[in-house]
Amino acid sequence: MELAKAYDPKSAEENHYKRWEESGFFRPEINQDPNAKKYSIVIPPPNVTGSLHMGHALQHTIMDVLTRWKRMQGYKTLWLPGTDHAGISVQRKVVEQLRKDENKSPLDIGREEFIQRAWRWKEQYGNTITEQMRREGASVDWTRHRFTMDESLSLAVRNVFCTLYDEGWIYRGLRIVNWCPKDKTVLSDLEVKEETKKDGKLTYLKYPVIGTDETVTVATTRPETMLGDTAVAVSPSDERYKHLVGKTIALPLTNREIPIVADEYVDAEFGTGAVKVTPAHDPNDYLIGQRHDLEQLLIMDDSGKMNAAAGEEFVGLDRFVARAKVVEMFEELGLLEKVDDYEITLPVCERCKTIVEPILSEQWFVKMDEMRDMALDLMRDEGVPHFSPQVPHEKVYTAWLENLKDWTISRQLWWGHQIPAWYDEDGNVFVGRTEAEAVEKSCGKTLKQDSDVLDTWFSSGLWAFSTFGWTAQGDAADFSDDLEDFLPTDVLVTGRDIIFLWVSRMIMLTKKFTGQKAFEDVVITGTVLGKDGKPMSKSRNNGVDPIEMFDKYGVDATRIYLASIATGADIKWNDTGVEMYRNFANKIWNATRFCLMNSEGIAVDHASLMADDMPLPDKWIVSRLNKTAMDVNKALDKYEFHTAVSLLYHFFWDDFCDWYIELKKDEINGGDAASTTRIITILEIAIRMLHPFMPYLTEDLWLKLPGISSELHNAAYSEAAATVMLTSFPPGDAAAIDERAEREMDAVIDVIKKVRNIRAEMNISTAIKFTVHIAADAGVQEVFRANEAQILKLAKAEALVIAAELDVPRASAKAVTNDARLAVPLEGLIDFDVERTRLNNQITKLTEEKTRLDGQLSNANFVDRAPAEKVTELRDRSMELEAN
């Protein structure tokens, strides 16, 4: 068979995925071994509004490597795909579309119509990422694709909500929450990001104390909130203010009078020592308000504009306009003490960057204390989940859990899971799985459903088991076969940004509702940074599109490059890294091309590698192959993908291509059937090992190999059509590791390298052949004699003289290896002055090393305490240098 001269990734990528998918190769059912162990991964569901970015590509690569590896090992394997309904993001897209196309607001069309539009939007645009995943070669079971708003997953959400409510883990309450005035919804703490503003102001306001001519100065970064002040607080131990506690302030710009209270929260050392208290607009003030039974005065509406409570002059003003106006009016009143520049960090909405307003609002919350304890116990008692890398994630995870606050789960959106709570006219709440159930609970009243939906992460939190069909219908848990087979999942692969948002919640909710672990292991990937070393982002415009990389270098090259990053480490994207693996793919292609050129009448035959009478290079490569296979498996077991990649790269390129093919070339070109069978067989095994990383290339090549048949398949997949996907992953055989062959081969390789080195150093043209003299122990001499032809060919030498001692003219180039001394008599074609300088430099270097070694060896401490083999090693090296 003749292959093209270079590998073209496109054709391989186009030829195989569809067939794999349509043949059901990705489905666990393809495994027909009734005793097969199960292996499962659920995908972190990408957002339906998203498209593939490098972070996905990295995580998907790792998940696919694990899945393909385990599948080949004979596990009944499921990688379950899906998408997330992304409440706020989709809502915003649909609102935008509505405004642009029809100049309408959601209120114009109503909730029902809006939700229909959102579904339409999702159908139309929500599949971008799933199509891109096909391009990646992701071996997910598409027949099990889930969406967080699928019927069964929605049912799970309702059931979980009701159970948690019934057990008192979910409550509704008035709390200070993070409010985004643009999205007009509450946000959880995790959806709020801090942004540092250097141009912030700290405004000092003077409040007159009634019945005195004193004023109390308070400082604030949000002057407009003074309109909602209902007290001023000072430290109980602050002598400066002691006489004022209990007195009343005439709050400027309002006609309200507010008390001065003493509260431990206030730090006398900080600022002026007096704090304005706005219970409806600040979390700390809220707590002070609770302690002193203060009024909670809400002065803003849901869009961040001042409401009637703020007073006639302010109503309708945006909060920032009101801020300026308050400062201005204080100045006019002579009550503005000063305005300082102040660096401040502001909470902003993670998605739209609007400054978040803390606001008093009635919302639904999940009480986290008991769930937190469950998760902490799991970690303490069983070490689950085991993070890779363990440091620092385990510690960060644990620390976060220990300080966990209640979780705000209601969102003022229409797109999502509407909260299964209904109210009667008096505002009494009835929670039920259906409206009928709620009505029944209310004894037949007319009810209205809560208009809010649940946080998207609430449904994502059920992902580890809701995807397997868990709905907990009624009171009896509904255990589907999938749930039984695949929960707990084996590993979760994700980025560190959602450890809290998603991973931790999934652990807690899975434990609570199924009694199971969501997953044993968590692999936390690093961040792929832009070429500037900063995280990729639209605003920085430093993003690298995976699809472009696929087009430029091929999917396989991109995948294996991503897999070559140390687990958990950040990496700056660099094209040359991918290019390296593009070249590697081409190398594999061409090595196969060479093997196939001579393969007529040859078939892959694993028995061919078992023969006892193989020549040294064959014994050696079989040993290297098995050692590599064992080490690759070990590395993958530990989630050390980069180690596995490095092992495969060096085995294939250095051992197989640079040495084995070169050593065997003459035999193979000469039509030696036994040699050709062996090289094809070794190639076949190597291709299988590479498959999880480079699925397209390996499938393309494997199908071209002569003599592949269903007999080579993993027994679990007896009825599968031919594909490398369903072969067995080489486990490596310790018995096939031949240390002696490796030592002998190293001796041969060293000699060849030294001769090449001499040729290059002496500037001797490859056209000139010369005789190489080798001196070695008798056993080693035999090795050189047995491999004389190979040495002559690769060293481009004419003849070998092998003996116990070197017998050469003085004008010879000499070299030493671990096992031999060698010399090339020089016929005087070199410049002796140049050569002398070079040698002098080398002597200096070696002398330095010897001095250091001898120093170590003469140190009694070292000789006594260091392991014996280490001492011997150094002694040998010292003697070797002496010999030079």
Added chain:
RNA sequence: GCCGUCUUAGCUCAGUGGUAGAGCACUCGCUUCACACGCGAUAGGUCACAAGUUCAAAUCUUGUAGACGGCACCA
């Protein structure tokens, strides 16, 4: 403020106590019949800095500097 990670060859990165590694780039030589996305051979690092532990430190401890991340606070 607290916790944590990183700092190794020009570039991008491996390397968790025992002679400093890879790929790319650079230099030299090869149209060698699988591959120039290639082959062969060099050159290039007081492993951020300082102190300590050890016979032995890139590797362990402590401190310093720089880069970054998480959490808290922010009147």
